[in-house]
Amino acid sequence: xxxxxxxxxxxxxxxxxxxxxxxxxxxxxxxxxxxxxxxxxxxxxxxxxxxxxxxxxxxxxxxxxxxxxxxxxxxxxxxxxxxxxxxxxxxxxxxxxxxxxxxxxxxxxxxxxxxxxxxxxxxxxxxxxxxxxxxxxxxxxxxxxxxxxxxxxxxxxxxxxxxxxxxxxxxxxxxxxxxxxxxxxxxxxxxxxxxxxxxxxxxxxxxxxxxxxxxxxxxxxxxxxx
Amino acid sequence: xxxxxxxxxxxxxxxxxxxxxxxxxxxxxxxxxxxxxxxxxxxxxxxxxxxxxxxxxxxxxxxxxxxxxxxxxxxxxxxxxxxxxxxxxxxxxxxxxxxxxxxxxxxxxxxxxxxxxxxxxxxxxxxxxxxxxxxxxxxxxxxxxxxxxxxxxxxxxxxxxxxxxxxxxxxxxxxxxxxxxxxxxxxxxxxxxxxxxxxxxxxxxxxxxxxxxxxxxxxxxxxxxxxxxxxxxxxxxxxxxxxxxxxxxxxxxxxxxxxxxxxxxxxxxxxxxxxxxxxxxxxxxxxxxxxxxxxxxxxxxxxxxxxxxxxxxxxxxxxxxxxxxxxxxxxxxxxxxxxxxxxxxxxxxxxxxxxxxxxxxxxxxxxxxxxxxxxxxxxxxxxxxxxxxxxxxxxxxxxxxxxxxxxxxxxxxxxxxxxxxxxxxxxxxxxxxxxxxxxxxxxxxxxxxxxxxxxxxxxxxxxxxxxxxxxxxxxxxxxxxxxxxxxxxxxxxxxxxxxxxxxxxxxxxxxxxxxxxxxxxxxxxxxxxxxxxxxxxxxxxxxxxxxxxxxxxxxxxxxxxxxxxxxxxxxxxxxxxxxxxxxxxxxxxxxxxxxxxxxxxxxxxxxxxxxxxxxxxxxxxxxxxxxxxxxxxxxxxxxxxxxxxxxxxxxxxxxxxxxxxxxxxxxxxxxxxxxxxxxxxxxxxxxxxxxxxxxxxxxxxxxxxxxxxxxxxxxxxxxxxxxxxxxxxxxxx
Numbered sequence: 001x002x003x004x005x006x007x008x009x010x011x012x013x014x015x016x017x018x019x020x021x022x023x024x025x026x027x028x029x030x031x032x033x034x035x036x037x038x039x040x041x042x043x044x045x046x047x048x049x050x051x052x053x054x055x056x057x058x059x060x061x062x063x064x065x066x067x068x069x070x071x072x073x074x075x076x077x078x079x080x081x082x083x084x085x086x087x088x089x090x091x092x093x094x095x096x097x098x099x100x101x102x103x104x105x106x107x108x109x110x111x112x113x114x115x116x117x118x119x120x121x122x123x124x125x126x127x128x129x130x131x132x133x134x135x136x137x138x139x140x141x142x143x144x145x146x147x148x149x150x151x152x153x154x155x156x157x158x159x160x161x162x163x164x165x166x167x168x169x170x171x172x173x174x175x176x177x178x179x180x181x182x183x184x185x186x187x188x189x190x191x192x193x194x195x196x197x198x199x200x201x202x203x204x205x206x207x208x209x210x211x212x213x214x215x216x217x218x219x220x221x222x223x224x225x226x
Numbered sequence: 227x228x229x230x231x232x233x234x235x236x237x238x239x240x241x242x243x244x245x246x247x248x249x250x251x252x253x254x255x256x257x258x259x260x261x262x263x264x265x266x267x268x269x270x271x272x273x274x275x276x277x278x279x280x281x282x283x284x285x286x287x288x289x290x291x292x293x294x295x296x297x298x299x300x301x302x303x304x305x306x307x308x309x310x311x312x313x314x315x316x317x318x319x320x321x322x323x324x325x326x327x328x329x330x331x332x333x334x335x336x337x338x339x340x341x342x343x344x345x346x347x348x349x350x351x352x353x354x355x356x357x358x359x360x361x362x363x364x365x366x367x368x369x370x371x372x373x374x375x376x377x378x379x380x381x382x383x384x385x386x387x388x389x390x391x392x393x394x395x396x397x398x399x400x401x402x403x404x405x406x407x408x409x410x411x412x413x414x415x416x417x418x419x420x421x422x423x424x425x426x427x428x429x430x431x432x433x434x435x436x437x438x439x440x441x442x443x444x445x446x447x448x449x450x451x452x453x454x455x456x457x458x459x460x461x462x463x464x465x466x467x468x469x470x471x472x473x474x475x476x477x478x479x480x481x482x483x484x485x486x487x488x489x490x491x492x493x494x495x496x497x498x499x500x501x502x503x504x505x506x507x508x509x510x511x512x513x514x515x516x517x518x519x520x521x522x523x524x525x526x527x528x529x530x531x532x533x534x535x536x537x538x539x540x541x542x543x544x545x546x547x548x549x550x551x552x553x554x555x556x557x558x559x560x561x562x563x564x565x566x567x568x569x570x571x572x573x574x575x576x577x578x579x580x581x582x583x584x585x586x587x588x589x590x591x592x593x594x595x596x597x598x599x600x601x602x603x604x605x606x607x608x609x610x611x612x613x614x615x616x617x618x619x620x621x622x623x624x625x626x627x628x629x630x631x632x633x634x635x636x637x638x639x640x641x642x643x644x645x646x647x648x649x650x651x652x653x654x655x656x657x658x659x660x661x662x663x664x665x666x667x668x669x670x671x672x673x674x675x676x677x678x679x680x681x682x683x684x685x686x687x688x689x690x691x692x693x694x695x696x697x698x699x700x701x702x703x704x705x706x707x708x709x710x711x712x713x714x715x716x717x718x719x720x721x722x723x724x725x726x727x728x729x730x731x732x733x734x735x736x737x738x739x740x741x742x743x744x745x746x747x748x749x750x751x752x753x754x755x756x757x758x759x760x761x762x763x764x765x766x767x768x769x770x771x772x773x774x775x776x777x778x779x780x781x782x783x784x785x786x787x788x789x790x791x792x793x794x795x796x797x798x799x800x801x802x803x804x805x806x807x808x809x810x811x812x813x814x815x816x817x818x819x820x821x822x823x824x825x826x827x828x829x830x831x832x833x834x835x836x837x838x839x840x841x842x843x844x845x846x847x848x849x850x851x852x853x854x855x856x857x858x859x860x861x862x863x864x865x866x867x868x869x870x871x872x873x874x875x876x877x878x879x880x881x882x883x884x885x886x887x888x889x890x891x892x893x894x895x896x897x898x899x900x901x902x903x904x905x906x907x908x909x910x911x912x913x914x915x916x917x918x919x920x921x922x923x924x925x926x927x928x929x930x931x932x933x934x935x936x937x938x939x940x941x942x943x944x945x946x947x948x949x950x951x952x953x954x955x956x957x958x959x
Contacts (some may be wrong), residue, residue, distance in 0.1 A: 009564055010472050012387025016657045047655075049385045052472025108380050108650045139384070139652045197654045202672070202787060204662070 001025035001219040003212075004040035006070070006086075008032040008061050012048030013196060017083065020196035023209060024216040032064045041219045042079035043070050045086030047139075047194060057100065057142050058088035067093055079123055079215055080188045084140055087180075087190030096183055096190045097155060098147030103140070104173030110139040112204060114166035115179050115193055119159045122182050123218035124189045127210050134163075134207040136193040138171055138179075143192040145174040145181070152176060158184055163191055234258070241268035247601065254595040262581060262589040265533040266596065269499035270506060273762055276600035279728040280760040283605070283738060286745045291754035293717045299511075301345040301423055301495060302413070303756025305718040307782050309675040312417040314348035317356070317410035317683065317722045317778040319761035323466045324378075324407035328371045332378030332407045333469040337541055339411040340388060341495035344478050345544065347421040347485045348413030351656055352671060353383045354683045355393040355409050356722070356776045360402030362639050362957040364619070368397065369957050371405050372647075378469075379409065380650045385471035386478065390651035391659055391669035392681055397639040398688055400615055403766020408722045408759075410683055410778040414673075421485060423494040424511035425547045425573050430491055432505070432516060432571040433556055436477045436543040439501070439535055440526035442467050473542040480563035481544055489552050489559070496543040502536045504545045505571075506579055510597035515578040518571035520588070532588040536581060547573060607738040608731035613825050614769055615691055620822025628865075628889060628932075628939045633949050635816055635862045635894065636869055642953020643873075660789050664874065667711035667858055668781070670789040678786030680714030682779050686861065687724075687772030692814040693829045694736045698743035698775050700829070703837055703898040705779035706751055707858040710841045711901065712790045713848035714781030719748060721758040721777050726770025728762050736773040737762075744775060750834055753779070783849065790848040792857040793874025794925045799854060799904040801871075801879055801923040803864070804844055804913070806836035810895025816861045817894040830897045837899030843917035844901050852912045853905040865893040865932060865939065867902045869946050872930050878943050879904075881923035882933040889934040 003021035007014045007029045014029060021027035021044060028038055032050075037043065050061035061067065067089070074080045074095055082090035090096045103109060114135055117128040128134070147155065152175065155161055163180035170177045172192070180191030195208030238248045241264065251267050252258055259267060269275055277284070289297045295312045296304040302316035320335025332355075340350045357375060360368035372395075383390045388411070425432075484490050492512070494504045501518070509516045520535045530538075548556050553569060560567035574580070579596065581589035622634050635641050648663040660678060661670035668680040682705045690697030706716055721744065726733040748755055764771045783789060794801070811830025812818050818826075847853045855875065859867040864883075872878050886892040903913070904925050913919055930946060932939040 009476050010385075012385075012475075012652075012655050016655065019657055048387060049472060049475075052385070052470070052475075054472070107377075108384055108652075110649055110652050110654065137654055139654060194654070197657065200657075202660055203654075203657065 001041045001216045002039065003027045003042045003044060004030040004037055005044045005046055006030045006032060006066055008050035008064060010049045010052050011046050013083065013194065014046040014048065017044045017046040017196040020199045020212055023199060024212045030066055032066045035065050035069045037069050037073055042081065042215050043073060045080065045082040045089050047084035047086060050085055050089060057085060058092035061089045062093040071095060074188050077185065077187050079218065081124060082190040083194055083196060084192055087192055088142065090188060090190045095188050096181060097151055098145055098181065100142050101144040101146050102142050103144055108141045109171050110137065111171055112137050113169050113171055113193060115163045116166055118164050119162045121159065122162055122186045122189065124211050124214050125162060126217055127214040133166060134210065135205040136195055136198045136208050138193050140192055143172040145178040155181060160184065162189060238264060238268065241265065242272055243268050247271060250601060254592065254599065260589065262533045262536060263591055265537050266502045266589065266591065269502055269537055270596045271600040274498050275503055277760055278600055279603050279605060279762060280723065281602050283741045286741055287755040288745060288748050289754050289756065291752065294754050294756055295417060296346065296420060296756065298757050301342040303718060303720060304346065304420060305756060305780065306417065307673060307679065307717065308677065310417050311414055311673065312420055313412060313414050313679060313780055314343050314346055315410060315412040315720055315778065315780050316342050316757045317408050317720045317776060318759040319406065319408050319722050319724060321404065321406050321724065321761050321764055324375055325405050327466045328374035329378040330466055330468055332375040333382040334467045334541055335407050335409045336379055336382040337469045337471065337474050338497050339409045340386065340474065341544065343411045343413035344481055345423065345493050345495040347419050348415035349482055350388045350411050350413045351658060352412040352669065352681060353388055353390045353409060354681060354778065355379050355390065356683050356685060357395040358401040358406035358687060358774060359397050361397050361399055365402055368402060373958060375407050376647050376650055382469055382471045384652045386475045387655050389653045389655050389659055391653050391671065392663060392683060394684055395647065396686060398772055399618060400769065400772045403768060404764045404771050406724050406771065406774060408776045410720065412681055412780060419485060421490065421493055423492055423508055425492050425508040425514050425516065426512045427491060428514060428573050428575040429550065430573040431548045431550055431553050431569050432518065433546045433548050433567055434523060434543060434570045435546060435560055435565055435567045437470065437473050437540055438524040438526045438566060439538045440540045441530065441534055441538065442540055444534055444537055467539050467541050469541050476563045476565050477542055477544060480560055480565040484556060484559055489548065489556050491547040491549060494545050496545060498539065500538045506593055506596045508545065509579055509593045515574040515576045515593060516571055517574050517580045520581060520583045522568055522570045524566055524568050532581065532583050605728055605734035605738060606731050607735035609735050610732035613827065614732060615772065615825055617824035618819045618822055622820040624821065628893060628937055629941060631817065631894060632865050632869065632939060632941065634820055635866050636946060637949040637953040638816065638820060639954060640816055641862050641866060643951045644954065645951065646955045646958045660786050661712060666790050666792050667708040668714065670712050670786065672786045676785060678783045678789055680709045680712040680781040680783055682708035683776060685774055685776040687774035689814045689829060690740060690775060691772040692825050692827065694739035694773055695743040696829045698740040699747040700898050701775055701777045702744060702747045704860060705777045706841050707898065709779060709781035710845035711792060711848065711856040711858055712783060713788055713845055714783040715845055716751060716753045716779050716781045718756045719753050719777060719779050720756060721775055723760045724764055724771065724774040724776060725762055726765045733770055740773055740775050750838060788849060788851060790856045792871060793855055794871045794877050794879060794904050795854045795875055797877065797926040799925040800907055800910045800921055801881060801902065801904050801925060802910050803900065803920040803922050804903055804917060805840045805900035806833055807918065808832045808897065810863055810891055810897050812891050812895050815863065815894060815896045832897050832899060840899045840917055846916060847903065847913045852909040853903040855904045857902050859900040859902060861896060863894040863896050868932065869930055871902050872943055873947055873950055877925055878927040878929045879923055879925050880931045883922055885935040889937050892934055893932065
């Protein structure tokens with residue numbers, strides 16, 4: 001599997017994502033001004049403060065040339081993982097439903113949290129057990145997931161709620177404790193926790209590696225079918 | 227037409243120059259300086275830039291050692307950490323800007339120290355901060371400053387993708403008017419890629435990169451950093467710079483790429499005194515001259531005067547020296563990163579800094595006079611007849627039980643959990659963090675070769691106020707002890723000397739004694755001082771701050787997988803006290819403060835050699851795996867250290883210290899070189915063959931019990947946790 005990690009001006013966690021993705025395959029950086037995705041099998045839109053988070057997190061990044069290519073790639077069923085700022089970008093780009101609002105505490109929070117895998121049948125969680133708990137850090141100011149009730153109901157019905165914060169551990173006031181959601185087709189996932197910062201027990205946890213390994217499994221399986 | 231002598235005198239005095247300094251400038255120029263030149267001299271000859279009251283003293287500090295790659299004088303110092311890697315680091319103050327506008331003051335403090343580190347070609351990999359405020363319970367202003375300074379540090383560090391991995395904060399009444407915000411940055415680079423800031427090669431081009439130049443921060447260095455604060459400081463708000471971490475993120479990546487390509491001859495950041503100091507210092511170090519055309523400097527608004535452009539402290543700017551053949555390449559890299567760049571001048575021979583606006587020469591000065599010939603002043607130190615610091619307000623009854631004392635200490639602002647602060651910083655970005663805040667006494671980062679870096683920053687000003695010499699020695703020992711608990715040995719040290727007005731004899735005495743203490747302990751530890759910063763005139767209307775030498779230390783551990791933890795780990799492990807058997811003293815302790823005792827004029831006695839040996843033994847014990855946890859006994863003494871070990875590991879302990887003539891002093895007395903460790907019986911046995919060890923209990927259960935015959939302290943972990951976690955959180959709501 002070849003994973004492309006988008007680099008916007010202001011991206012911060014792109015090298016971390018590159019390192020994490022390299023543990024399960026090849027990984028390259030994709031420059032924000034290029035439309036060429038270099039034939040990757042999956043795209044990661046990483047964390048950070050793209051374009052300084054000016055106006056609103058993700059609001060400028062969604063207009064960058066690379067995002068045109070990412071949207072087309074997603075429309076064809078390509079795997080797109082948005083982490084933190086990447087999640088915000090994907091929501092702004094309309095590739096995921098809902099929006100991320102400022103945390104209820106109105107402050108930046110960096111903390112190891114427990115997440116529960118709600119849907120283990122997505123390409124990103126197929127290596128996880130049902131209701132498995134993952135220890136992964138969060139670090140953000142704008143991570144309170146919001147969508148209208150009717151949209152949330154539809155997402156629940158379609159299995160689009162993929163990760164929730166463990167009961168009592170919601171760090172930002174997200175509705176229904178939502179930590180990560182996927183598109184209706186299941187090939188685009190956005191989450192506020194940082195799986196790329198949980199790939200080595202020496203640094204706290206390797207639970208996040210499951211997501212990258214799952215993507216690898218999915219790509220390999222799709223290739224085997226083809 | 228020249229201004230009248232009276233008007234001239236008013237002008238240079240307003241800019242902070244004395245009559246004799248002005249006369250000296252005229253003598254060196256052979257004429258009176260014009261307005262641009264006067265502005266440039268006033269900044270370069272300010273305390274902040276010229277260190278005119280501290281430079282002679284700083285010469286006493288040891289600056290050489292086998293690991294030193296770059297010593298004082300460059301933008302940051304650097305040490306060799308093996309594997310052809312160098313680690314660059316420096317701590318710097320941003321006190322007065324933060325007292326005026328804490329969010330931007332703290333944010334630009336971080337931005338400035340980051341630029342110092344990438345100016346020498348190192349990628350910033352960690353930030354630590356050292357903060358001092360007045361008492362939060364008594365002062366809404368201190369709570370405001372704390373909240374906004376922490377927000378500012380987080381805003382800049384988080385946004386630029388450099389983890390804030392450690393720090394410390396103390397609250398004392400003398401910081402009420404004049405808070406301290408010191409930031410330390412650590413960077414890493416292949417050893418051969420470090421660059422110096424000396425301009426070289428007449429004909430080479432000066433390229434100004436980054437943000438455009440505006441009217442912000444004009445005169446910041448001279449107006450804010452070199453005079454005492456007074457009540458008219460609201461009016462100084464325009465002197466505080468505004469930071470933009472996004473701009474700096476692009477600038478950082480751009481500069482590192484340019485250095486990787488070898489496209490820069492030299493690089494320097496624009497900090498205090500802006501273009502004036504960066505250009506003059508580059509020229510001075512290279513023994514060359516510079517010619518600058520202000521018409522080519524990108525400015526934010528029309529009509530900026532030449533002096534404004536020369537002294538502006540607009541943030542996120544760097545000055546590079548480029549060979550003419552590579553200017554196009556540099557411009558292209560800057561364009562790709564969307565970083566502004568302009569060729570604003572060139573290197574000349576002859577040692578003059580000539581400033582033009584188009585064809586009009588607006589300033590023409592000898593570089594040496596500007597940079598190296600500011601008069602240095604001798605201090606007139608004299609110990610004060612009585613302490614200038616009032617006794618702290620009492621918050622604890624004389625007859626409180628041992629249990630109540632322990633709970634009061636754990637809840638007190640200086641000892642309560644720092645979680646409400648450090649959770650506001652990204653400590654993880656860049657994927658090196660092996661020990662996060664509160665997991666170990668030092669932050670630990672992984673290096674590419676399986677080794678690790680341990681980082682610590684400390685400096686208890688109240689103890690320095692009691693005894694400037696010993697208090698400073700203790701601050702350095704505290705950092706070394708923190709590194710030891712992570713399993714690391716120190717490689718180098720940086721410091722920020724935060725003091726009051728050095729023209730006052732008792733402040734001069736504090737400064738002189740503190741530097742003497744630092745020099746002695748650094749020699750004893752064989753740790754060189756590779757760089758630092760001096761911040762003087764930290765006084766408010768009610769008096770000086772506690773003298774506060776902040777010490778930042780960098781160490782290396784050979785195997786990062788064995789990095790130490792502070793919390794107890796396993797049920798059944800033995801607990802032992804390591805360290806020389808001097809009686810701990812309550813003089814200058816946190817308990818003495820809670821009881822409202824006046825500051826004593828000396829601290830408890832201890833033996834430096836024995837303390838250093840205990841520190842080395844603990845580092846060895848962690849590395850060898852003889853112990854599974856190690857934590858130094860610092861503020862609050864043994865009982866607080868034990869409680870922190872329990873809370874850090876989420877597990878209790880049963881401790882018996884035997885008989886004590888003075889249980890309070892035994893449990894809450896302070897002094898350097900003592901540690902609480904835990905481990906297997908075999909491990910502790912191995913350690914006892916290396917250093918004096920007092921076995922004193924067992925890990926286990928959900929309560930902390932300490933027997934001090936005939937007394938006993940017994941507290942549930944939940945109760946400890948509640949007061950410890952709540953102490954500071956209460957002020958951050």
